Amino acid sequence: MSGGHASSLAPGQRHNGDADPRRRFVGARVTRLEDPPLVRGQGTYVGNLGFPNQLHMRVVRSPVAHGVLRSIDTSAAREHPGCRGVWTGQDVADIPPITFRPTSVQGLEPYRQYILARDRVRYIGEPVAVVFAADPYVAEDIADLVTMDIEALPVLLSADAPPGEFAPGHSTEAGVLRKQFGDVDAAFREAHEVVEVDVRVGRHSGVPMEPRGALARHDHSRDVIELYGAGKRPHAHRDAVAALLGRSPVGMHFYEGHIGGGFGVRGEIYPEDVLVCLAALRLGRPVKWIEDRRENLLACNHSREQHHVVRAALDRDARILAIDAKLWHDQGAYIRTHGARVPDMAMGTLIGGYHVPAYRAVGHIRLTNKTPAATYRSPGRFESTYACERLMDAVAERFGLSPIEVRRRNLIRRDQYPYPRPMEILDHPVELDSGDFPRLLDRTLEHLRWDDLQAEIARRRDAGECVGVGMGFFMEKSGLGPVDGAKVNVDTRGKVQVVTGSSSIGQGVETVMAQICADALGVDYADVKVIHGRTDMIDYGIGAHASRATVMTGGATRMAALNVRRKALEFAAAHMIEAPIEVLDIVDGKVVRTDRPGEPGIPLGRVAAALAPSPEVVAFGIPGLTAEGWFETAGLTHPYGIHTAVVKVDPDTGGVTVERFHVAYDIGCAINPMLVEGQIVGGVAQGLGGALLEEFVYDERGEPLSVTFADYLMPTAREMPPVEVLLTEDAPSPNNALGMKGAGEAGITGVGAAIAAAIDDAIGKPGAIRELPVTPQRLRAILAGRPAGA
Amino acid sequence: MTPRIDITLNVNGSDHDIRVEPRRTLADALRQDCGLTGTNVGCEHGVCGACTVLLDGEPVRSCLMFAVQAQGRRLRTVEGLANAEGLHPLQQAFTDHHALQCGYCTPGFLMLAAGTLERHPDIDDESLREVLSSNLCRCTGYQNILRAVRAVRDSRRLAREDAR
Numbered sequence: 001m002s003g004g005h006a007s008s009l010a011p012g013q014r015h016n017g018d019a020d021p022r023r024r025f026v027g028a029r030v031t032r033l034e035d036p037p038l039v040r041g042q043g044t045y046v047g048n049l050g051f052p053n054q055l056h057m058r059v060v061r062s063p064v065a066h067g068v069l070r071s072i073d074t075s076a077a078r079e080h081p082g083c084r085g086v087w088t089g090q091d092v093a094d095i096p097p098i099t100f101r102p103t104s105v106q107g108l109e110p111y112r113q114y115i116l117a118r119d120r121v122r123y124i125g126e127p128v129a130v131v132f133a134a135d136p137y138v139a140e141d142i143a144d145l146v147t148m149d150i151e152a153l154p155v156l157l158s159a160d161a162p163p164g165e166f167a168p169g170h171s172t173e174a175g176v177l178r179k180q181f182g183d184v185d186a187a188f189r190e191a192h193e194v195v196e197v198d199v200r201v202g203r204h205s206g207v208p209m210e211p212r213g214a215l216a217r218h219d220h221s222r223d224v225i226e227l228y229g230a231g232k233r234p235h236a237h238r239d240a241v242a243a244l245l246g247r248s249p250v251g252m253h254f255y256e257g258h259i260g261g262g263f264g265v266r267g268e269i270y271p272e273d274v275l276v277c278l279a280a281l282r283l284g285r286p287v288k289w290i291e292d293r294r295e296n297l298l299a300c301n302h303s304r305e306q307h308h309v310v311r312a313a314l315d316r317d318a319r320i321l322a323i324d325a326k327l328w329h330d331q332g333a334y335i336r337t338h339g340a341r342v343p344d345m346a347m348g349t350l351i352g353g354y355h356v357p358a359y360r361a362v363g364h365i366r367l368t369n370k371t372p373a374a375t376y377r378s379p380g381r382f383e384s385t386y387a388c389e390r391l392m393d394a395v396a397e398r399f400g401l402s403p404i405e406v407r408r409r410n411l412i413r414r415d416q417y418p419y420p421r422p423m424e425i426l427d428h429p430v431e432l433d434s435g436d437f438p439r440l441l442d443r444t445l446e447h448l449r450w451d452d453l454q455a456e457i458a459r460r461r462d463a464g465e466c467v468g469v470g471m472g473f474f475m476e477k478s479g480l481g482p483v484d485g486a487k488v489n490v491d492t493r494g495k496v497q498v499v500t501g502s503s504s505i506g507q508g509v510e511t512v513m514a515q516i517c518a519d520a521l522g523v524d525y526a527d528v529k530v531i532h533g534r535t536d537m538i539d540y541g542i543g544a545h546a547s548r549a550t551v552m553t554g555g556a557t558r559m560a561a562l563n564v565r566r567k568a569l570e571f572a573a574a575h576m577i578e579a580p581i582e583v584l585d586i587v588d589g590k591v592v593r594t595d596r597p598g599e600p601g602i603p604l605g606r607v608a609a610a611l612a613p614s615p616e617v618v619a620f621g622i623p624g625l626t627a628e629g630w631f632e633t634a635g636l637t638h639p640y641g642i643h644t645a646v647v648k649v650d651p652d653t654g655g656v657t658v659e660r661f662h663v664a665y666d667i668g669c670a671i672n673p674m675l676v677e678g679q680i681v682g683g684v685a686q687g688l689g690g691a692l693l694e695e696f697v698y699d700e701r702g703e704p705l706s707v708t709f710a711d712y713l714m715p716t717a718r719e720m721p722p723v724e725v726l727l728t729e730d731a732p733s734p735n736n737a738l739g740m741k742g743a744g745e746a747g748i749t750g751v752g753a754a755i756a757a758a759i760d761d762a763i764g765k766p767g768a769i770r771e772l773p774v775t776p777q778r779l780r781a782i783l784a785g786r787p788a789g790a
Numbered sequence: 791m792t793p794r795i796d797i798t799l800n801v802n803g804s805d806h807d808i809r810v811e812p813r814r815t816l817a818d819a820l821r822q823d824c825g826l827t828g829t830n831v832g833c834e835h836g837v838c839g840a841c842t843v844l845l846d847g848e849p850v851r852s853c854l855m856f857a858v859q860a861q862g863r864r865l866r867t868v869e870g871l872a873n874a875e876g877l878h879p880l881q882q883a884f885t886d887h888h889a890l891q892c893g894y895c896t897p898g899f900l901m902l903a904a905g906t907l908e909r910h911p912d913i914d915d916e917s918l919r920e921v922l923s924s925n926l927c928r929c930t931g932y933q934n935i936l937r938a939v940r941a942v943r944d945s946r947r948l949a950r951e952d953a954r
Binding site: 031032034035036038039040041042043045047048137206207208209210211258259260261262263292293505506507508674675677678681682683684685686708709710714715716717718719720722723747 | 828923
């Protein structure tokens, strides 16, 4: 990255709130505490774990996309000498379907998935039976012996097609979401111009490098079911799985270990997770399940597939009067744990960072006979940003203005924040907390050397090259509240432990929390050990998703560390140093007198030892150098950014080469710019995959055609352009003391929009790109003037 | 069940006497029978490269080989990179350049890079990118992986020039 870390904050300057003692690690590019075991091959991914006497589970999946499940023949499987059990839907008939998160959206319950199919199958890959054996190879042999009689039904493969029947009395339209504010119809009646786009995003997903897996055992001595391989939301999912099994939550614990990538799909409650817990309980042996890559591509959550028709009403100066959006969301075969969150977020964020006086969105949640869909990094926003930005580019074309000028006229100004929008996202009211989008645009153009870039493109076009540049502006949401807690304790050797209810899916949570704790407490970040993903260590936790860990868990960690700091100073002042607390500080893990700089301090370990239970200590307070901290926030934080892509098109092959990619992002406060940049560059790679390469394709019978890495193409080092990151801190969030906003999704949200605009520009056909991914076949059709897909 | 075969795998200089079915992949034999779980399995069809190990110095996909085919060959895995003095330069460079996030692809990339730099110490940037494009990473966007491997190549080159 040639882009530096541009901070607008003077050293030591505070945003607001309870000031930290000093900044030493917050804002520093320190290396990760996570790395040593990972580079040594000592990861605790669930596939590396095991217990004596364990069984392996193998799932038998439906080979038919839609049909009535007449019968399942398990006799040959049962006769196999290695068989230790076979279950079909009848054997787990007492287990209710998998629940989804609390939501105000009504009517989704009939569309939940059972852990094994009952009377119908609805997608290829749906779990129909499971077999158990002591050896995973043998379990696979036995699974091949299970046969089933399925009477095929017509398949529904498009969310645009008229809805069909999900089950008697239930349409495949699971629900229709609506959001509205302002008088949209009046705005369209009075509009100087109306511009409409009809654009689609294809079906793709997170596809982590580690396939899903789970290992469960029943510890009879404590009557606890332990699940290893959990992730993302250990506490909430522990409670949900306990409820499905009819157990008390205290009789169940989730353990995270290392996770080989999350991206929204990993760590959700899938049928297989419930099945291993149930099997450990019923079979009395530990049960392990590791999927293969084909299963992962068939059965792990898909995402993104959505069709948008979006209209803008504009005045004579190309200022937006209203936006009216219709969405068709392809949910796949069932409603999974996220309920309606993806289309809800798409509708809630579609108008991005623009001043829109009136807005209406209608979202159709349609079930199809494809793999169930749910969240993937920047859920709803990758799609809605693409749709909104295609619209803004179309407005520019209609008015004969540059895309940049149209944005300038419509972006929310700095003085308009906090900027309320009278609607809700995920049942939360929307208020954009802080921002200065026009300034970020200025800084982007300067950083890109925009005039030089345009001149270079013009020169290359004159020489016959097909090159172009495009931008995608996006408003993110992060730091979903409302509350998170953490515990910090210091042991007698001065080592600090932070216990969080967060989750780590590879993004660097341990390092970031250690940096925040280190500054608040006054220790070295390398002396801080961060616990996450353990329901037995802390009673509550929000996990890691929706770019909320740094803001929420970081806020809680800071509060807990400040509480420990106060406790150490108060105790030391009262019992260990004859000095008023005002002259005490904690520096490098030692309590020191600021009025006597030469004196050796007292190591925190000694303070911790002195705080062991004794009558004197109990009279002082709770024993131990330990404290909890709780962080509460009223609203979401809203980071924002601009993606810029420079592409070259080969008109003969339809191939697109991304030559350069630039991300400008205002994060409010970067705890570790190196890790933020890592999140961004990684997000760009995934975004480029979704924009150009990755697509789950089905044939007309609902047979998935993208079930290997030879068919589902992800970017490699060859496809990746140099990515430049301009990280700014112009608009710290007023919602937390450090001004933090989330980082996890900044790299991906605007990629589809920027790539589509850049290809339009390269081929000189405004509005030509209406569907992602822009595969060579689609682009050749566009260049030949044929309808896409022909 | 197919009869099992007794074989000896030489991994990181140590012999492992194991008994495996002929169909057992080298990746599974390393992980399950030799207890070396550092080698990860990502796709089992030879595309992602997470399971890359060195076979007589050459990077290979251990998911595409049977264990029995590795009999008599010298294998190296991620567990063999560090020594008593500390991390291998590539392991240190991956840390310094933030070349890993979830870490699942990392052992495969480390072995691919180690084997490549040993056989082609002066490999140019473009060829290096080509070689490293044979493995998949879903977290980093590759930029820092390329940077880390180039840094090790360059520092070794400097060390060689200094030695002359």
